[in-house]
Amino acid sequence: MQPQEDHPHVPGPSLWPVGFAVGVVVFMVGLIISWAIAGAGAIVALAFAFLWVRDLTAGTELAHTPEVAAEGPTAAADEDDAALEDESPDDAYSRSKFLEVSTLGLGAVIGGIVTVPALGFMIAPSFLKQGTKDHDIGPLSDYPEGKYVVATYMSDVTQGEVSRRTAYVRYNGPLDGQPSFTVISNHCAHLGCPVQPNGPLEESQKKQIGDVTLIPTISIAGFGCPCHGGQYDTEGNRTSGPPVRALDRYSFSIRNGHLHLGHAFSVSHVDGVGSSAKIHKWTQAFPGEPVSGLESWLYPIQPPH
Numbered sequence: 001m002q003p004q005e006d007h008p009h010v011p012g013p014s015l016w017p018v019g020f021a022v023g024v025v026v027f028m029v030g031l032i033i034s035w036a037i038a039g040a041g042a043i044v045a046l047a048f049a050f051l052w053v054r055d056l057t058a059g060t061e062l063a064h065t066p067e068v069a070a071e072g073p074t075a076a077a078d079e080d081d082a083a084l085e086d087e088s089p090d091d092a093y094s095r096s097k098f099l100e101v102s103t104l105g106l107g108a109v110i111g112g113i114v115t116v117p118a119l120g121f122m123i124a125p126s127f128l129k130q131g132t133k134d135h136d137i138g139p140l141s142d143y144p145e146g147k148y149v150v151a152t153y154m155s156d157v158t159q160g161e162v163s164r165r166t167a168y169v170r171y172n173g174p175l176d177g178q179p180s181f182t183v184i185s186n187h188c189a190h191l192g193c194p195v196q197p198n199g200p201l202e203e204s205q206k207k208q209i210g211d212v213t214l215i216p217t218i219s220i221a222g223f224g225c226p227c228h229g230g231q232y233d234t235e236g237n238r239t240s241g242p243p244v245r246a247l248d249r250y251s252f253s254i255r256n257g258h259l260h261l262g263h264a265f266s267v268s269h270v271d272g273v274g275s276s277a278k279i280h281k282w283t284q285a286f287p288g289e290p291v292s293g294l295e296s297w298l299y300p301i302q303p304p305h
């Protein structure tokens, strides 16, 4: 009886892992940029993963593939029968094969346990509608026409005062039979400092409605940033200083006679004033990022909000 030779399966050099890694990178970049790129990355990764696994398992399949001898089908069938009679469970699953498969499997399980939660925490927030809750900031009657009102509210009452946000709200009168508002964010478009109205507030007219505080302004000449001197006009257009675009705005809706703030969006500039203004809207960008023109190509594409 011949001692059984144990030939550990060692796959040859291959480019499939490189293709797989490229596919994974494209997939992850696509998750940030666009679903089409993510889909293409996933297809590339799966295709190369298939080829890689096929290469890894090719040795095993060959070892058990009966060779068709030149003598014809009968001789091959005889060899098959003999092989089946001689084959024991130890031949089919040799110790080296078992160790190889169990080591790879264990590594995959440990790798998954370590990386999946981390990836989830990194990627999932991009797809959660964070900060897009609707906020009721009081009845329309609290917004006099043509005057900015400083509205502060808690974006998440469960987090308390730390979630307090500020918007500058002006009622522009009716437009096509509907009330028209200008709702400007107080985040400076330079580095995000809170901009202030350039004018006095009517503190005596301050109103508190639940977590919402409303203070009308008397008359303002735009907005100013105390950090680096950025200045904006009354429509939020940058007039001087380091900001690279106009102030962000909020969408709004009116329900049951109350004004509701929606999602924030960025604005490159505004033409005109009040209800007839033409707002050049963009997906909300981080402070300091231009949203239009060649310069905007130098900054990362914003994930879906």
Ligand code: FES
Pocket: 188, 189, 190, 191, 192, 193, 225, 226, 227, 228, 229, 230, 241, 242, 243
């Ligand atoms: S943060 Fe406003 S000017 Fe710099």
